[in-house]
Amino acid sequence: MDLTTWPQISTINQKNYYTEYLKRDDQILPLRLIQEARRSVLADKMISRDRDRNFPQANDPDADGQDVDMDDEGIDDGAEVESDQDISGSKVIVIHPGSQNLRIGxxxxxxPKTVPMAIARRWKNSESEEDGGEPSPKRRRLDDGTQVEHSKMFGDDFAKQYNQMCADLKIHMRANKRRVLPNSKELIVNYNKRAPPDEIPTHNDPMQIDWTEIPKDPKNAPGFVCGKEALRIPDNSNPRYKLFWPMKHGWLNEADYKSKRDLYEDFSTIIEEAIKSQLGLRKKRDWGQYSCVFVIPDLYERDYVTSSLDxxxxxxxxxxxxxxxxSLAATFGAGLITCCVVDVGSQKTSICCVEExxxxENSRLNLKYGGADVTETFIKMMLFDHFPYEEIDLRRRYDFLLAEELKAKVCTMNEQDISPQLFDFHLRAFGQDTRKYNFKTYDEVLLAPQGYYEPALFDTSEKLKGRRKLIGPSRDLYDDSYNDPTSAAQSTVIELIAPPLPTNGHTNGDGANGTSTPAGEKKSMNLLPKLAEAGRASASAVGTPAPDDDDTAMPAEDEKAAESVMAPSLRDDVLPVMPLDQAILTSIYQAARGDERKMREYVEKIMVIGGGAQIPGFHVFLEQRLKERRPGWAKDILIGAPPRELDPQFVIWKGGSIFGKLRSSSDSWIGRMEYDRLGARLLAYKCMWAW
Structure with missing residues (x-):
């Protein structure tokens, strides 16, 4: 007897099995809403046309009864009929967060309005007082605490490399028939040694800084301060405030936070306060009337995108x-269809080819160096040459702003400007009289920006600190595999500097004798010397184009090997750095996939944007480096700046604002109702790329 009265269902015949589940657009909510909106708009247009026919007006151009061509009416494909204010962009907020600055408007x-991507929170110590008050950049000290001589201040490796670069530059300048004084370096060192500052009383200084006032009573002191005001809080304020940067090196800054919640809270608070203070939208209940265009990196991390969307x-x-x-936003801002976008930011440099x-996808590159590394290297070189303000510490807020000002003022990549030159600056510290310093520079102003082409010059020892401490890599919901986006170009960089693959049962950190490498050494890898040598080589590994005219396709087995190194266990332990000129050619090569016509099309349209590329002569120097690597393309290579005299720092934001006003972009808008139902799964239908 059967144990139940429920009827038994026979097995489905697999030969005749068929279903239409999720095979039609009307079965998918995001697509169905778009279709319904289109029908609604069309119905409104037809009702309006019939009304005009029945009640013609004297000034109505269609009063004669002619049919209106619906295609010419500019029917909106979006979810709603937009008003004139929506079309003009007055109800669209564009947000572009960066490691150092937030562009919003x-x-x-x-x-856009520019706001430092920083927040100061009440803390027991300021950031300059932590770790025993050790200054940045770090300088060697003897056991008794005294500082070592300047020639060994940053170690023998830095001194050797810096002296070698000075000698190479001198040889290069002589080869180009430029005048080189034999004792130029000694002249500036001797001058800087005996250049005492001039003190200016506060009442005689018309350019005094407006410091952020903190109430003397700690109970009345705010819990946090955002933006420019945060950078102007005195380091020795009472109570103390510590400066936090939620984004660092193009990643979420996991090193300085103890929990993921605190990290995202600071990230959210900075943007929220910027909307209130910069856009004047003080009441949060009014934000429901506004749309938002949010700019994300080309080579993004899924957790960052989904968390930001939420x-x-x-x-x-x-x-x-x-x-x-x-990069896509940059092409909108520049009005280009096809180009290679090189975005040199403060702490990261991204490269991507855009077409139509x-x-x-395979051309996306994200390198972990930028203008902040040039600033730190410039200060190190100046201290090496007896900079008169020896107490400078980039962890102090006013010294950080001073260093950025000096870099923008004196650094150049024009070789003809290299000569002993005299500069001055004013040091304004809270509670102290203004001090005026005079100093001389020589080749430091050019050698520091040359770190873009000699990444071993930059200090990258702590850039992987805290990586994956709070936020793990994204995993697929069904098979639990890692699904953060990758690219063949990024794989090439990782393959170039990655340690050897495990052999004989040893891990990547194992030495030849089978001993394990310490964790700290494993993360730094000490691979920058190897990278520098690879950057000078005539050819590089795994598909990176050689500097001759031979264009050979990447072998299939090598391409698979390049993709295999992007496993998270290795990808998160290797810092992607590569000489800028070599990285651009790598990106273009992967975008063209061996098609020489495509490669020439990209090298003719290289657009450099970002604040890190605003050094005088940057474009000319980069163009010359690319021509040296690819002499056969010397007539084709062209480095361009954004058209219309647009500031290179604002091109991406400007492209986002143009995109937000386009009617044709309505398919990519994510509404509240559909997000409440489907959440981040909507991105598979709403993104303009393969999510």
Whole structure:
């Protein structure tokens, strides 16, 4: 007898099995909403046309009864009929977060507002007082605490490399028939040694800094301060405030936080305060009337994108949100269709080839160096040559701003400007009289920016500190595999500097004798000397183009090997750095996939943007380096700046504002109702790239 009265269902015949589940657009919520909106708009247009026919007006151009061509009416493909204010961008907020600065503004604005991506929170010590007050850049000290001589201040390796670069530059200048004084370096060193500062009383200094006032009563002191005001809090304030940067080196800054929640809270707070202070939207309940265009990196991390989307939709309550990649936004801002975008930021440099409104996935590169590394290297070189302000510490807020000012003022990549030159600056510290310093420079102003082409010059020892401490790599929901996006170009960089693959049962950190490498050494890898040698070589590993004219395709087995090194266990332990000129050619090679016509098309349209590329002569120097690597393309290589005299720092934001005003971009908007139902799964239908 059967144990149940429920009927038994026979097995499905697999030969005749068929289903239409999720095979039609009307079965997918995001696509169905778009279709319904289109029908609704079309119905409204037809009702309006019939009304005009029945009640013609004297000034109506269609009063004669002619049919209106619906294709010419500019029917919106979006979810709603937009008003004139929405079309003009006055109800669209464009947000572009970076490691150092946040660009934010309405799409109707000509230029964005720039806010430091920093927040100061009440803390027991300021950032300059932690770790025993050790200055940055770090300088060697003897056992008794006294500082070593200047020639060994930053170690023998730095001294050797710096002296070698000075000698190479002198030889290069003589070969180009430029005048070189034999004792130029000695002249500036001797001058800087005996250049005491001049003190200026406070009442005689018209350029005094407006410091952020902190109430003397700690109970009335704010819990946090954001933006420019945070950078102007005195380091010795009472109570103390510590400066936090939620983004660092193009990643979320896991090293300085103890929990993931605190990290995302600071990230959200900075953007929220910027909307209130810079855009004047003080009441959060009004934000539901606004749409938001959020700019994300080309080579993004899924957790960052999904968390940011959740913040914009749930915490901020925007009406709808759209995501756009940085390089694609740059082409919108510059008005280009096909180009190779080189974005040199403060702490990262990204490269990507764009064609017909799409980022070429295999061409995406994210290198972990930028303008901040040039600033630190410049200060190290000046201290090496007896900079008169020897107490400079980039962890102090006013010294950090001073160093950025000096870099922008004196650094250059024009060889004809290399000569002993006299400069001055004013040091303004809280509670102290202003001090005026005079100093001389020689080749430091050019050698520091040359770190873009000699990455071994930059200090990268702590850039992987705290990596994956709070946020792990994204995993697929079904097979639990890692699904953060990768690219063949990024794989090439990792393959070039990665340690040898495990052999004979040893791990990547094992030495030849079978001993394990300490954890700290394993993360740093000490691979920059190897990278520098590879950068000078005529050819490089795994598909990186050689400097001759032979264009050979990457073998299939080598391409698979390049992809295999992107496993998270290795990818997160290797810092991607490569000479800038070599990285650009690598990106172009992967975008063209061996097609010489395509490669020439990209090298003719290289657009350099970002604040880190604003050094005088940067474009000319980069163009010359590329021509030296590819002499056969010397007539084709062209480095261009953004058109329309647009500031290179604002090109990406400007592209986001243009994108936010386009009717054709409506398919990428994520509404609140569909996000509440589907969450981040919507990105598979709403992104303009393969999510």
């Amino acid at each position: 309405l799409a109707s604005d000509a230029l 913040m914009l939709m749930r915490d901020f309550g925007f009406k709808q949100v759209s995501l756009i990649q940085e 409104g799409l980022c070429i």
